[in-house]
Amino acid sequence: MSDETVTAAFLIIGNEILSGRTKDKNLGFIAEKLTETGIRLSEVRVVRDEEAEIVAAVQALSEAYTYVFTSGGIGPTHDDITCASIAAAFNKPVIRHPEAMRRMRVHYETTGREFNEARKKMAETPEGATLIDNAVSVAPGFIIGNVHVMAGVPSVFQAMILELLPGLKHGTKMKSRSVSCTIGEGTVAVALGAIQDGFPDVEIGSYPYYRAGGFGTTLVARGTDEAMLEDAAEAIRQMIREFGGEPFEARPEGDGER
Structure with a gap:
């Protein structure tokens, strides 16, 4: 355990959160888990599915804190723009990550469902990103810089957080x-x-x-x-x-x- 202060921010992305249609269930979970590991959750923001807002928030939070965690907006539909927005924040192109493509192709072949263009979108990451394993539904999250990008679905988000925690720098516990x-x-x-x-x-x-x-x-x-x-x-x-x-x-x- 380190004696230094390790800080974090949580960025919730999605129009559905701001409209009240979807109730966020991830904040309490991540706050509890980070506290247990000595990481101080210092700021939480909620932004719309708009690239400029996501880019501005990611850049500001990434500079201010040891870690940034995001939820929402990495699905297969047109309004899932988190990947492209975070790529823009880091001035990186979006690619179809080879390992993500491999995992998802195997998954869809095994389940007998078509690995169509919409589903391939969930294999996209900014160039240079590393993957966050998804033990629930295969489609991975990703890490670029100090930003950890995860799905908004609570069961998937929680599985990804538990996957990440052992590899994070831990601070002095409060x-x-x-x-x-x-x-x-x-x-x-x-x-x-x-x-x-x-x-x-x-x-x-x-x-x-x-x-x-x-x-x-x-x-x-x-x-x-x-x-x-x-x-x-x-x-x-x-x-x-x-x-x-x-x-x-x-x-x-x-x-x-x-």
């Missing part, structure tokens, strides 16, 4: 401390801000809850330094006591409300 209380977050907001100022290397978040007719707040401290994290958590506990509350570690179940 640890957390959660302290709950029956005091509203509006009451502790100013004092909590002062604690955050005193621990700039610790991320402190406030999450209200409602349970059994009562409101409360869970305060979560996240960081990589175990001792500093515990000091921040203790400062939060002391703050709660100063407001007349009693801190407890388990977050009560219930819907968060502000």
